[in-house]
Amino acid sequence: MLKRGFKIALVQMKVGADKAQNIETAVREIHKAKSQGAHIVALPECFNSPYGTSFKIALVQMKVGADKAQNIETAVREIHKAKSQGAHIVALPECFNSPYGTKWFPEYAEEVRVSGTVPERCGGALYNTCTVWDGSGKLLAQHRKMHLFDIDIPDKITFRESEVLSAGDQITTFEYQGVKIGVGICYDLRFSEMAHLMAKQGCSVLIYPAAFNMTTGPKHWELLAKARANDEQLWVALVSPARDTEAGYVAWGHSTLVDPWANVVAKLDEKPGTLLADVDLSIVEEVRSQIPVRVQRRTDVYDTVLKTKC
Numbered sequence: 001m002l003k004r005g006f007k008i009a010l011v012q013m014k015v016g017a018d019k020a021q022n023i024e025t026a027v028r029e030i031h032k033a034k035s036q037g038a039h040i041v042a043l044p045e046c047f048n049s050p051y052g053t054s055f056k057i058a059l060v061q062m063k064v065g066a067d068k069a070q071n072i073e074t075a076v077r078e079i080h081k082a083k084s085q086g087a088h089i090v091a092l093p094e095c096f097n098s099p100y101g102t103k104w105f106p107e108y109a110e111e112v113r114v115s116g117t118v119p120e121r122c123g124g125a126l127y128n129t130c131t132v133w134d135g136s137g138k139l140l141a142q143h144r145k146m147h148l149f150d151i152d153i154p155d156k157i158t159f160r161e162s163e164v165l166s167a168g169d170q171i172t173t174f175e176y177q178g179v180k181i182g183v184g185i186c187y188d189l190r191f192s193e194m195a196h197l198m199a200k201q202g203c204s205v206l207i208y209p210a211a212f213n214m215t216t217g218p219k220h221w222e223l224l225a226k227a228r229a230n231d232e233q234l235w236v237a238l239v240s241p242a243r244d245t246e247a248g249y250v251a252w253g254h255s256t257l258v259d260p261w262a263n264v265v266a267k268l269d270e271k272p273g274t275l276l277a278d279v280d281l282s283i284v285e286e287v288r289s290q291i292p293v294r295v296q297r298r299t300d301v302y303d304t305v306l307k308t309k310c
Ligand SMILES: NC(=O)CCC(=O)C(=O)O
Pocket: 094, 148, 149, 185, 186, 187, 188, 190, 210, 211, 212, 213, 216, 217, 220
């Protein structure tokens, strides 16, 4: 019973890159404070993550051509550059090692896991696959594009990824330094249910390696990024190859970062370049608390459910 007052302990602890160590420190300090008579113990914001409330993301809008070795060299160079500029997370465009086209996927496919998004060969099947790695070379996630890009807009664009690719059937999220991040690939962006399930799994950020085209890019690219950010009240990052007007498939470019208010906070044009920006996670909580749709959903009437095991 607190009669005239109470003792509070404010734990100013060291927060480092080792999440388990941060938690161990917090638990030790809580016990210590309690043994010294504290009634309330407060930890610093984001006590388990060195990012505090923000981290730096780099979206590498690189030129992708027919020369696979050159594509990889460009990607490696840009990753190093982004890292030296302070990026914590670096994302590459869809199929960064290969021209985007069904006739190219079998030739450029990799059997081993390769970072970024590439055509993947596994057994007799080909997938459009993104892998995520940490700085020590540990695989954090592998996403196989779930929704294959099969569309037909007469006189504009017809594309059938399903001619050569198989679809993945897993929602993919991973945790890095206490931040939960979801991954989708390009056409996956159109499916709000998938983004919703990733948000339900705790994501604050969704990253989509992508390659929209000159028909759907101007119409839907930014609209979809803003829609997903607004629906799920989280950060959305889209990373495209640079536009090459000589290529068989001409990418829209315009790699974009949208915040949880659905503001476009940074956007490239169509040329090669890297978008480097801060992702402030406190905005996620700000929007979610001020517009609390997440707890106002009528899940007694409707719901979005996951049918496969993750
Ligand atoms: N690579 C893709 O999935 C392209 C998706 C696209 O352009 C779209 O409009 O959707």
